[in-house]
Amino acid sequence: MATTALTPRAIPYPRSRVYEWLTTTDHKKIGVLYITSSFIFFLLAGILALFIRSELALPGSQIFDPTSGLYNQVFTMHGTTMIFLFVMPMLTGFGNYIVPLQIGAADMAFPRINALSFWMIPLSGILLFSGFFLGGAAAAGWTSYAPLSAREVGPGQDLWIVGLILNGTSSILGGINFIATIFKLRAPGMTLMRMPLFVWNVLVTSLLLLFAVPVLTSALIMLFIDRNYGGGFFNPAAGGNAILWQHVFWFFGHPEVYIMILPAFGIISEVLPVFSRKPLFGYRAFVMATVAIGALGFGVWAHHMFTTGSVYLPFFAFTTFLISVPTGVKMFNWIATMWRGRLQFTTAMLFAVGFLATFLIGGLDGAFAAAAPVDFHLQDTYWVVSHLHYVLFGGSAFGVFAATYYWFPKIFGVRLDEGFGKIHFTLHFLGTQLAFFPMHLLGLDGMPRRIQDYSPAAGWQDMNVLSTIGAFMIAISILPFLWNVFISLRKPRDAGDDPWDAFTLEWATTSPPPPHNFDALPPIRSERPLFDLKYGELMGGHAGQHATPAEAAGYPTEADREAQSDPQGRADLPTNPTVADVEAGTTARSEAGGSGVIVVRPADSEAPGQPAAPATEAAPETPAAPETPATPETGEPKLVPPVTHAPGEGEVTSAADASRPSAEVTERVRRQARQKGTPPSDARPEEPR
Amino acid sequence: MTASGDVMVTGHGTVPTAAHETGTPLHEERGVNTALLGMLLFIASEVMFFGGLFAVYFNVRAANRVWPPEGFHVEALPIPLIATIILVVSSFTMQRAVWRIRANDRTGMNRALLVTLLLGIVFLAIQLYDYTTLGFGLSSGVYGSLFYTMTGFHGAHVFGGVIGILVVMLRGMAGQFSAGHHVAVEAVSIYWHFVDVVWIALFTTLYLLR
Ligand code: HEM
Ligand SMILES: [Cu+2]
Numbered sequence: 001m002a003t004t005a006l007t008p009r010a011i012p013y014p015r016s017r018v019y020e021w022l023t024t025t026d027h028k029k030i031g032v033l034y035i036t037s038s039f040i041f042f043l044l045a046g047i048l049a050l051f052i053r054s055e056l057a058l059p060g061s062q063i064f065d066p067t068s069g070l071y072n073q074v075f076t077m078h079g080t081t082m083i084f085l086f087v088m089p090m091l092t093g094f095g096n097y098i099v100p101l102q103i104g105a106a107d108m109a110f111p112r113i114n115a116l117s118f119w120m121i122p123l124s125g126i127l128l129f130s131g132f133f134l135g136g137a138a139a140a141g142w143t144s145y146a147p148l149s150a151r152e153v154g155p156g157q158d159l160w161i162v163g164l165i166l167n168g169t170s171s172i173l174g175g176i177n178f179i180a181t182i183f184k185l186r187a188p189g190m191t192l193m194r195m196p197l198f199v200w201n202v203l204v205t206s207l208l209l210l211f212a213v214p215v216l217t218s219a220l221i222m223l224f225i226d227r228n229y230g231g232g233f234f235n236p237a238a239g240g241n242a243i244l245w246q247h248v249f250w251f252f253g254h255p256e257v258y259i260m261i262l263p264a265f266g267i268i269s270e271v272l273p274v275f276s277r278k279p280l281f282g283y284r285a286f287v288m289a290t291v292a293i294g295a296l297g298f299g300v301w302a303h304h305m306f307t308t309g310s311v312y313l314p315f316f317a318f319t320t321f322l323i324s325v326p327t328g329v330k331m332f333n334w335i336a337t338m339w340r341g342r343l344q345f346t347t348a349m350l351f352a353v354g355f356l357a358t359f360l361i362g363g364l365d366g367a368f369a370a371a372a373p374v375d376f377h378l379q380d381t382y383w384v385v386s387h388l389h390y391v392l393f394g395g396s397a398f399g400v401f402a403a404t405y406y407w408f409p410k411i412f413g414v415r416l417d418e419g420f421g422k423i424h425f426t427l428h429f430l431g432t433q434l435a436f437f438p439m440h441l442l443g444l445d446g447m448p449r450r451i452q453d454y455s456p457a458a459g460w461q462d463m464n465v466l467s468t469i470g471a472f473m474i475a476i477s478i479l480p481f482l483w484n485v486f487i488s489l490r491k492p493r494d495a496g497d498d499p500w501d502a503f504t505l506e507w508a509t510t511s512p513p514p515p516h517n518f519d520a521l522p523p524i525r526s527e528r529p530l531f532d533l534k535y536g537e538l539m540g541g542h543a544g545q546h547a548t549p550a551e552a553a554g555y556p557t558e559a560d561r562e563a564q565s566d567p568q569g570r571a572d573l574p575t576n577p578t579v580a581d582v583e584a585g586t587t588a589r590s591e592a593g594g595s596g597v598i599v600v601r602p603a604d605s606e607a608p609g610q611p612a613a614p615a616t617e618a619a620p621e622t623p624a625a626p627e628t629p630a631t632p633e634t635g636e637p638k639l640v641p642p643v644t645h646a647p648g649e650g651e652v653t654s655a656a657d658a659s660r661p662s663a664e665v666t667e668r669v670r671r672q673a674r675q676k677g678t679p680p681s682d683a684r685p686e687e688p689r
Numbered sequence: 690m691t692a693s694g695d696v697m698v699t700g701h702g703t704v705p706t707a708a709h710e711t712g713t714p715l716h717e718e719r720g721v722n723t724a725l726l727g728m729l730l731f732i733a734s735e736v737m738f739f740g741g742l743f744a745v746y747f748n749v750r751a752a753n754r755v756w757p758p759e760g761f762h763v764e765a766l767p768i769p770l771i772a773t774i775i776l777v778v779s780s781f782t783m784q785r786a787v788w789r790i791r792a793n794d795r796t797g798m799n800r801a802l803l804v805t806l807l808l809g810i811v812f813l814a815i816q817l818y819d820y821t822t823l824g825f826g827l828s829s830g831v832y833g834s835l836f837y838t839m840t841g842f843h844g845a846h847v848f849g850g851v852i853g854i855l856v857v858m859l860r861g862m863a864g865q866f867s868a869g870h871h872v873a874v875e876a877v878s879i880y881w882h883f884v885d886v887v888w889i890a891l892f893t894t895l896y897l898l899r
Contacts, residue, residue: 109723176730184723214734218741225838230828233745239758239831244748248741 025111026515027096030118032411034093037122038086043478044129045081048074050475053435057468059456071452072139073156077128079142080160083260084167085125087396091263092117092174094403095202097411099178101506101513102196104187104521109180113173120170127163131156141450143253146234146245150226161224168213168220171259175209178202187505189524193287196504196527197280200287201266204294205259211298212255219248243310250301258297260392262290264399265330268352271402272334274502275349276341283527286333289326296323306372307379313372320370327363331356346500347421351402354429355395362390365440380450383443389436401428401481406500408485413493413511420484427477435470438463503528728876732883735846739887742842746835746894753831757899761825761832765896768822772815773892776847779808780885783854783878793868795861802858805881809851816844836895843891846884853877 021029051074055063064071096114100107108114131137131154138160140149149157182203186195195203223245225231232238234245273280280286296319302311303320334356343349365387369375378384401424409415442463447454454460498507508530509518522533721729750756757763782805789797820837827837857877860866866874 110727113727172731172734176727176734179730180723180726184720184726210730210734211737214736214738215741218738218745221842222742222745222834222838225827225834231834231838232828232831233749233834235831238834239749239753240834241749241752244745247748248745251741251744 023115025107025115027100027108027111027114028411028513028515030114031093031095031097033118034089034096034121037118037125038090038093041081041085041125042090045078045086046475046478048078048081049471052078053468053471055452056454056464057461058465059454059458059461061453064452066452069136069139072141072450073132073137075450076138076141076144076160077132080128080138080164081125082392083142083256084164085121085128087260087392087400088167088171089118089121090400091205091260091396092171094267094400094407095178095198095205095263098407098506099199099202100181100185101410101509101517102199102504103182103185103190104505104518104524105181105185106516106518108177109184110177114177117170117174117177120166124163124167124170127159127166131159134159143249144223144245145249146223146226146242149223149245150234158224158227161220161227165217165220168217171209171213175206175213178206179210182206187521187524190529193284194524194527194529196266197269197283197286197290198263198266198504200290201262201269204290205262208255208259208262208294208297212252212259215248216252216256219245219252222248243305243308246305246308247301250304251298253304254301255297257391258293260396261399262293264355264396265290267399267403267406268334268355270504271348271352271406272337274406274500275344275346275352276338277344278337278341279503279528279531280333281336281339282329282333285329289329289333292326293323296326299323303370303375306375317370317372321367324363324367324370331360331363346405347416347418347425348402348405348500350422350425350429351398351405354425354432355398355402358390358394358398358429358432361437362387362392362394365390378443380448381443382439382447382449385449386436386439386443389432389439393436394432398428398432401425407506408488409495409499410506410511410513412489413495414488414491415495415499416484416488420480420487424477424481424484427473427480431470431473431475431477433470435467435474438467438470442467498530501534503531505529508533722872722875724872725876725879728879732880735883735887739839739842739890742835742839743890743894746839749831749835757832758830761830761836763823763836763896763899765892768815768819769892769896772812772819773888775808775812775815776885776888779805779812780882782808783881787871787874787878790861790866790871790874791868795864795866798866798871798874799858799861802854802861806851806854806858809847809854809881813844813847813851816840816847839891839895843884843887846887850877850881850884853880 021033024030024033051063052071055061055071064074096108129137134155136154137156138144138149138152140152140157144157144160182195182199222231222233226233226235226240232240234240234242236242269280269286299319300316300323302316305311306313306316338353345353365383369378369384369387405416405421442460445458445460447458447460493511495511497510499511500507504527505518505521505524506513508522522529525532763769782801786798786801786805789795789801823836825833825836827833854877857874860873
């Protein structure tokens with residue numbers, strides 16, 4: 001394909017910015033839309049939480065009229081919004097933005113379905129919240145147990161059902177899109193076992209979505225029929241069974257909690273290695289643990305139903321303990337990653353470390369509740385509220401903030417201010433502990449969840465006051481964050497392509513990336529292709545002075561095959577370079593030695609040597625290129641792949657033709673590395689293999 | 690290898706447009722086509738949806754000693770069996786459409802699609818007629834709720850399939866599709882087979898295993 005014909009350049013058709021955003025199918029814009037709308041819902045649900053905590057701080061009714069039932073609506077909407085409109089779409093948003101970049105794709109597999117998935121989310125939010133204005137929102141809790149939910153009068157519950165069906169459809173379509181993207185659009189060389197861990201976690205999450213959410217949809221439809229068409233599914237009087245709702249709901253509900261945490265696991269697994277200057281410890285074990293969690297996640301649902309008397313306790317207690325094991329494995333992976341690393345405590349890193357601490361407590365809480373006899377005491381008390389907030393707020397939300405600080409420079413081209421970031425983190429972390437730790441004690445003392453009031457004689461006031469103070473601290477911590485975003489966006493966008501000296505492909509393009517993401521990709525030989533590009537030669541990798549003639553010529557070699565059988569691609573990533581190596585600029589690579597001089601940056605459109613535009617530009621407003629063969633049957637332009645790749649996964653790109661503008665880019669990458677003086681304390685001599 | 694030899698050019702010189710719509714042809718197609726993969730994944734989610742309904746059915750059934758409960762009665766013969774045969778036959782005609790277009794015979798495909806379409810519509814008509822003869826409704830106890838919800842959602846899926854076939858047929862009549870280019874036909878046919886399989890499961894569960 002040496003002669004790609006140049007298409008006539010498309011003349012940008014002027015459209016308004018708003019129209020551009022409303023109709024976009026670009027995964028990056030859609031990602032930003034997801035992230036911003038989820039953040040708005042986060043603020044809304046957070047305000048509801050402040051009402052709840054204010055009400056609970058003292059015995060007696062402070063805010064809500066106990067006869068109005070408003071308190072129930074508020075906690076129901078708080079939970080529903082946080083789960084379905086904040087955590088899930090927020091993580092989907094980061095997935096949308098980052099996954100195609102990390103796998104070297106130009107977009108998601110189905111860009112228009114992607115846009116559809118996004119727009120269903122605000123619509124479902126509007127449906128859910130409209131209940132407040134139409135005589136009362138849903139009030140049966142985010143779990144909406146039958147028969148309560150079947151009897152609850154008013155449109156709120158129906159709006160809740162319809163809203164969640166819509167929301168779930170969006171999740172299913174999103175899951176399909178991610179799976180297809182990850183399986184079909186990975187760049188050559190990126191084998192499954194070279195995918196960044198964020199991608200792995202999004203993949204498993206998507207499979208969980210695909211298999212769990214439709215079951216919720218069927219439950220919701222049955223509930224809707226019970227409520228509106230006299231159905232008898234959950235009505236014992238009609239021959240149905242109320243407990244059945246719990247089974248169907250939790251068959252979805254437990255995978256759901258992993259849907260909410262796995263992407264956060266992925267984020268932490270990106271952030272910790274970069275700021276520890278080490279690869280993730282035990283990549284393979286981590287992947288296995290992720291897959292195991294996904295699989296086991298379908299076999300534990302009844303641990304939410306221990307006290308119903310209708311589940312086989314030993315089985316579900318056992319599987320629940322079992323699923324803690326892979327979670328524990330991940331914990332050790334993370335800690336070992338930090339072990340002896342050159343830790344850099346940026347705000348993103350602080351949130352990641354905060355995640356480890358807080359999530360650990362939440363996991364241990366869960367393990368307590370997994371013991372059926374203990375759970376008989378804890379079920380439906382504040383212990384459970386404590387557990388779920390430690391894992392969801394201390395886990396998922398911390399992950400979201402780590403992601404925000406980490407990827408902000410990629411998305412907006414400017415770093416968030418570290419000073420405000422640290423104020424934010426400190427208040428956020430302390431607030432989290434203060435808000436949710438006392439709930440353990442309240443739970444052990446028997447305070448039920450979902451109550452509006454308690455007796456002054458119960459002795460629960462002190463802990464409730466503490467918890468409320470913590471909740472307000474979290475709320476206040478959001479202010480420096482918002483201010484931070486505001487001032488940062490007004491600064492010059494000078495973060496550069498790779499401000500963290502990171503490892504994965506999203507940092508190998510501009511910040512923000514151009515619409516098509518990449519003009520060129522580095523060769524992918526491990527799960528850290530950008531790291532290899534920057535430091536490969538220091539690591540004595542096969543890209544360096546050891547290049548064989550075959551390699552230099554650009555053919556897959558023995559080493560490549562080995563790298564493929566070594567799924568981490570590490571066979572070729574050995575020794576530990578020192579600071580001195582980098583400072584001395586020991587770039588031992590021979591220029592002609594197949595080191596893969598790479599154009600990473602999308603070429604400026606006017607730049608010489610710009611890759612030829614492929615003959616695929618046949619959009620409605622673009623005159624089809626004369627060379628574009630249109631399929632006569634359809635009139636649709638036939639898509640011509642822009643390039644044909646050399647055979648073999650572990651494709652080697654040779655620098656044989658080194659007269660490229662790329663030399664300059666490579667030099668820039670090297671210079672950056674030298675200035676920073678933060679060579680990887682890589683390699684893992686300590687790691688037992 | 691690319692023209693320059695040292696890079697893998699994977700993007701486009703300008704904003705991708707056409708490429709943007711169909712998934713990006715950045716890499717050569719290996720394995721299953723992306724759109725078909727999307728359809729297969731969608732069907733997996735549909736399996737879970739019907740799985741939820743079937744699980745509830747068997748749970749309720751196991752809890753009731755008399756099944757169907759007192760006062761409910763359905764007969765496999767003759768109408769439901771006829772409907773079943775019609776749907777199964779339509780799966781074959783659908784597959785014939787796929788084979789015809791694989792052999793680049795667009796007229797043959799259109800003809801087979803038309804037959805499939807008619808069979809699908811007849812199935813729906815029979816099902817609606819059958820509903821009028823049953824003598825119980827959605828609200829007459831859990832059996833009625835289950836029966837109508839399961840068959841009703843299946844019927845809705847048949848309807849969706851009929852629309853899909855119609856669209857594909859109109860496109861075929863407009864001269865689209867060829868041996869090398871007919872993903873939409875393949876996708877609709879997979880979906881139609883799935884709908885057929887669900888019906889066989891429903892027929893067995895509701896009419897035969899009474
Ligand atoms: C270490 C692994 C975990 C174990 C052993 C575990 C165990 C449990 C158990 C036994 C319950 C039921 C408590 C009761 O209702 O009496 C529960 C509730 C809950 N868990 Fe976990 N859990 C774990 C991790 C997680 C994670 C990672 C999340 C979410 C990110 C999560 C979210 C929840 C939620 C939201 C509830 C409460 C649901 C409700 O009733 O509203 N858990 N957990
Ligand atoms: Cu659970």
